Amino acid sequence: MPEEGLALHHIGVRFGGLTALDDVSLRVPAGRVVGVIGPNGAGKTTLFNVVCGIVAPVAGSLTLDGRALRPRPHRLAGIGIARTLQGIGLFAGLTVLENVMAGAGRLARSGFGAALFGLPRSDRDERRLRTWAYEVLDGLGIAGHAHAAPGTLPFAVQKRVGLARALAARPRLLLLDEPAGGLAADDVDELAALIRQLPRQATDPCAVLLVEHHMDLVMSVCDEIVVLDFGRVIATGSPAEIRDDPAVADAYLGAADTGADTPGPDPDSGTGDVGSHTATAHSDAVDARSDAAASHSDAVVAHSDAVEAGPRVDGVTS
Numbered sequence: 251m252p253e254e255g256l257a258l259h260h261i262g263v264r265f266g267g268l269t270a271l272d273d274v275s276l277r278v279p280a281g282r283v284v285g286v287i288g289p290n291g292a293g294k295t296t297l298f299n300v301v302c303g304i305v306a307p308v309a310g311s312l313t314l315d316g317r318a319l320r321p322r323p324h325r326l327a328g329i330g331i332a333r334t335l336q337g338i339g340l341f342a343g344l345t346v347l348e349n350v351m352a353g354a355g356r357l358a359r360s361g362f363g364a365a366l367f368g369l370p371r372s373d374r375d376e377r378r379l380r381t382w383a384y385e386v387l388d389g390l391g392i393a394g395h396a397h398a399a400p401g402t403l404p405f406a407v408q409k410r411v412g413l414a415r416a417l418a419a420r421p422r423l424l425l426l427d428e429p430a431g432g433l434a435a436d437d438v439d440e441l442a443a444l445i446r447q448l449p450r451q452a453t454d455p456c457a458v459l460l461v462e463h464h465m466d467l468v469m470s471v472c473d474e475i476v477v478l479d480f481g482r483v484i485a486t487g488s489p490a491e492i493r494d495d496p497a498v499a500d501a502y503l504g505a506a507d508t509g510a511d512t513p514g515p516d517p518d519s520g521t522g523d524v525g526s527h528t529a530t531a532h533s534d535a536v537d538a539r540s541d542a543a544a545s546h547s548d549a550v551v552a553h554s555d556a557v558e559a560g561p562r563v564d565g566v567t568s
């Protein structure tokens with residue numbers, strides 16, 4: 251029986267007069283990796299923030315495993331959602347192992363988390379949590395760093411610790427926000443191998459939503475890709491289908507002008523990052539988007555208000 255995972259139904263987001271997401275529907279089934287791509291300003295971050303509860307949609311709804319999802323940023327772990335952060339965000343004062351234990355969130359209520367807050371705890375629970383954290387670190391090939399301070403480790407290892415911390419919560423939905431950001435090419439290859447096995451390694455397969463500019467990574471790890479442009483879904487399909495979709499090529503490259511036929515990486519840049527394509531081949535489009543952003547300072551204020559006020563809804567309900 252196919253797993254339900256995350257579903258977005260006709261999501262709309264507005265920042266003042268700007269429509270950032272317009273009637274966006276997509277599915278991230280459990281056990282699958284779904285990537286969201288699109289040119290600068292397409293709405294990727296906004297979509298991610300909707301799923302995290304940072305941005306409240308003005309239209310549509312979300313479900314997780316078939317139940318209404320009303321995320322709040324500070325309660326994601328409790329409803330089975332874990333995310334990695336672009337800036338890693340590890341606790342500097344804790345060891346790698348402790349960071350991962352802390353990430354276990356709802357699993358840690360009577361163990362490490364309880365210890366942090368001075369609550370009664372069971373040694374057996376804490377031992378179990380510690381063993382689990384080691385297992386997660388081991389699964390990501392970094393158990394040897396368990397007792398190190400995160401700040402002493404190379405950036406790529408720190409990113410992996412961030413991933414371990416997210417996985418430690420045994421999420422039903424894992425959100426990966428530009429996990430390749432700042433990584434060297436070799437590190438991206440290793441990350442790709444890890445991400446491919448993520449949804450399937452857990453006892454209960456989790457759904458993985460990936461927002462990423464690094465096209466090599468997206469093409470190699472995703473079961474399905476959703477392409478946004480100006481806040482709308484313009485294509486959904488397998489990596490091969492997306493690579494061959496003229497509308498996608500148009501959105502990224504202006505294929506008619508450049509002769510380019512895929513949203514693939516820049517052969518000269520060696521980064522696999524499509525951002526530079528967008529900037530060079532589509533200066534008109536980018537300018538238009540910049541203009542739109544610049545002329546919407548009122549929208550930014552509205553957005554700040556919305557973030558301060560928090561999302562309209564809370565938690566997962568049946």
Ligand SMILES: Nc1ncnc2c1ncn2[C@@H]1O[C@H](COP(=O)(O)OP(=O)(O)OP(=O)(O)O)[C@@H](O)[C@H]1O
Pocket residue numbers: 265268269270288289290291292293294295296297539542543546549550551553554
């Ligand atoms: N806080 C905000 N206030 C006003 N407009 C915003 C805000 N955040 C995003 N936008 C606008 O919403 C649209 C979508 O932005 P978003 O950041 O989601 O795109 P993106 O695809 O993540 O872009 P990038 O690839 O450049 O990060 C853009 O036009 C952007 O200028």
